[in-house]
Amino acid sequence: xxxxxxxxxxxxxMKKGAGLTVDHRExxxxxxxxxxxxxxxxxGLLGIVGVLENRHGRPLPAxxxxxxxxxxxxxxxxxxxMTGA
Amino acid sequence: xxxxRQPRQTVVTGIGVVAxxxxxxxxxxxxxxxxxxxxxxxxxxxxxELPLHVAGEVRGFDPVSLIEERYLVQTDRFTHFAMAAxxxxxxxxxxxxxxxxxxxxSVGVVTAAGSGGGEFGQRELQRLWGQGSKYVGxxxxxxxxxxxxxxxxxxxxxxxxxxxxxASDEAGGLDALAHADRSVRRGTDAVVVGAAEAPLAPYSVxxxxxxxxxxxxxxxxxxxRPFTSDACGFxxxxxxxxxxxxxxxxxxxxxxxxxAEIAGxxxxxxxxxxxxxxxxxxxxxxxxxxxxxxxAPEEIDVVFADALGVPEADRAEALALADALGAHGRRxxxxxxxxxxxxxxxxxxxxxxxxxxxAMENGLIxxxxxxxxxxxxxxxxxxxxxxxxxxxxxxxxxxxxxxNAAMVLRRPA
Numbered sequence: 001x002x003x004x005x006x007x008x009x010x011x012x013x014m015k016k017g018a019g020l021t022v023d024h025r026e027x028x029x030x031x032x033x034x035x036x037x038x039x040x041x042x043x044g045l046l047g048i049v050g051v052l053e054n055r056h057g058r059p060l061p062a063x064x065x066x067x068x069x070x071x072x073x074x075x076x077x078x079x080x081x082m083t084g085a
Numbered sequence: 086x087x088x089x090r091q092p093r094q095t096v097v098t099g100i101g102v103v104a105x106x107x108x109x110x111x112x113x114x115x116x117x118x119x120x121x122x123x124x125x126x127x128x129x130x131x132x133x134e135l136p137l138h139v140a141g142e143v144r145g146f147d148p149v150s151l152i153e154e155r156y157l158v159q160t161d162r163f164t165h166f167a168m169a170a171x172x173x174x175x176x177x178x179x180x181x182x183x184x185x186x187x188x189x190x191s192v193g194v195v196t197a198a199g200s201g202g203g204e205f206g207q208r209e210l211q212r213l214w215g216q217g218s219k220y221v222g223x224x225x226x227x228x229x230x231x232x233x234x235x236x237x238x239x240x241x242x243x244x245x246x247x248x249x250x251x252a253s254d255e256a257g258g259l260d261a262l263a264h265a266d267r268s269v270r271r272g273t274d275a276v277v278v279g280a281a282e283a284p285l286a287p288y289s290v291x292x293x294x295x296x297x298x299x300x301x302x303x304x305x306x307x308x309x310r311p312f313t314s315d316a317c318g319f320x321x322x323x324x325x326x327x328x329x330x331x332x333x334x335x336x337x338x339x340x341x342x343x344x345a346e347i348a349g350x351x352x353x354x355x356x357x358x359x360x361x362x363x364x365x366x367x368x369x370x371x372x373x374x375x376x377x378x379x380x381a382p383e384e385i386d387v388v389f390a391d392a393l394g395v396p397e398a399d400r401a402e403a404l405a406l407a408d409a410l411g412a413h414g415r416r417x418x419x420x421x422x423x424x425x426x427x428x429x430x431x432x433x434x435x436x437x438x439x440x441x442x443x444a445m446e447n448g449l450i451x452x453x454x455x456x457x458x459x460x461x462x463x464x465x466x467x468x469x470x471x472x473x474x475x476x477x478x479x480x481x482x483x484x485x486x487x488x489n490a491a492m493v494l495r496r497p498a
Contacts, residue, residue, distance in 0.1 A: 019157055019158035043159070044223075046223040047222050050222070
């Protein structure tokens, strides 16, 4: 599905929203590494959740901004988009 | 041990300046001692139609070349100024990460702010009303806030020592230095301290339009003329200064250049916009600062005046100097270099403190630009800088909401 969030797209959201330059392949290889270690704080993740919600015109699960790692976040976002929740 | 009981003297070892007349300490001092005025018509986008015509804008400041993107996106211009000035102050003090990374709790941060992050806040509020609450970025929650500069300097530098924010009006700039002095005397090795403001976003300017004492003049050279019969209010400005202050013995041991001693400070509070009453408040602040410094009035070699540019306020300041310094109040050279750059709120008195240290080092009292004829019994330095042997400087500040503060700075022995 074109709607699926990819590591590449996540890296671009991190750049735009939080000013972080993260290589998306590296993030994919280390997808269980905490967001902290990529420099993303909780407000940064909250901002990315907001952008995705606006883009898709519907809310993500309430705990989306509490995900600790890129993999956890991608799984949650993509499951939510698939089920149309 | 007896060592712990010895009084700890706080000294300035680093200065960093971002001001309308220069975005480095060197450029600031060059134009300050030349007496060059950079007050100009407001050019900030969105301010064109507002009834504020003259301001001291910081031009040619490029935050992207100075500050990492991750800090830029979550901070306002006032914090960009503070971070850049803090970097310069740390460089000047030659205080690098290697000096404190084993003892991060030994270095603190104190800033003062009066205006907050207006530019960032305006952008996000426009999104709120233009697109809806879901379009407001989460960094709005921290970027506008008075505490932002302290927090971001602390995070960016890894300073875990005592951190504070002083919110006490323009005079808060001096109160922040006093707060840092107390931290050092209580045992902190070093404090990154100062204030920077960016109050020229349209939203911020609109907030100031209610100030009766804001100059409405259209001609830059006539807009801010304290102590003259043409005084017609003050011109706002952006910018500020940051310092590194340290305990003297430790500073000397690590080979730092001691640039000045923070000798004394006192603050008082009178009533907002009631300038006559500031006479008493300012006089008490001066007396308190002299007392703490163990300094006789005659020892003051130069006064950096608050110089609000409102007739009653100028009179109150002249009388306060006479009240607190006696006959010396009419003889001591008084200067107000801020007439060439405007008043950057909390940034104003710390820019004066920076200028005072530089004046003492250079033996030169910078002049008061745009001021030519004084109508008070004061020896105001006008025209060109005046050479003088300067050991002790008095810096004064008042806020529009009633805060008054005085600080005595000394050349190191």
